[in-house]
Amino acid sequence: VQLQASGGGEVQTGGSLRLSCAASSGTFGTYVMGWFRQPPGKEREFVAAIRWSGGIIMYADSVKGRFTISRDNAKDTVYLQMNSLRPEDTALYYCAGARRNWNAGRYANEYDVWGQGTLVTVSS
Numbered sequence: 001v002q003l004q005a006s007g008g009g010e011v012q013t014g015g016s017l018r019l020s021c022a023a024s025s026g027t028f029g030t031y032v033m034g035w036f037r038q039p040p041g042k043e044r045e046f047v048a049a050i051r052w053s054g055g056i057i058m059y060a061d062s063v064k065g066r067f068t069i070s071r072d073n074a075k076d077t078v079y080l081q082m083n084s085l086r087p088e089d090t091a092l093y094y095c096a097g098a099r100r101n102w103n104a105g106r107y108a109n110e111y112d113v114w115g116q117g118t119l120v121t122v123s124s
Contacts, residue, residue: 001024063082
């Protein structure tokens, strides 16, 4: 399976972007899907995750209330709606899938397939 992330771009503070991550094949509906980001000069960090049914969703404290993760299993796609963007949200955003760890959550090593990253730049 391959993951293709898209939707990044440059916005001003307070703006919105919607990231998408499409899976090329596989039983997407059973995967835990997550979003991570890597700010310039920093390590990769957890942003949000959603279990296969959408019933369990997790967010990093830094994005809670501003970002929303969702998935459309019929389209093999997971989304990250980002509102009220701040300069500190500037990062390369990665989607990730956990194909066998159905309890995957906040840790990158719980995911076994990764997209290529899409750049989000928030200007002040």
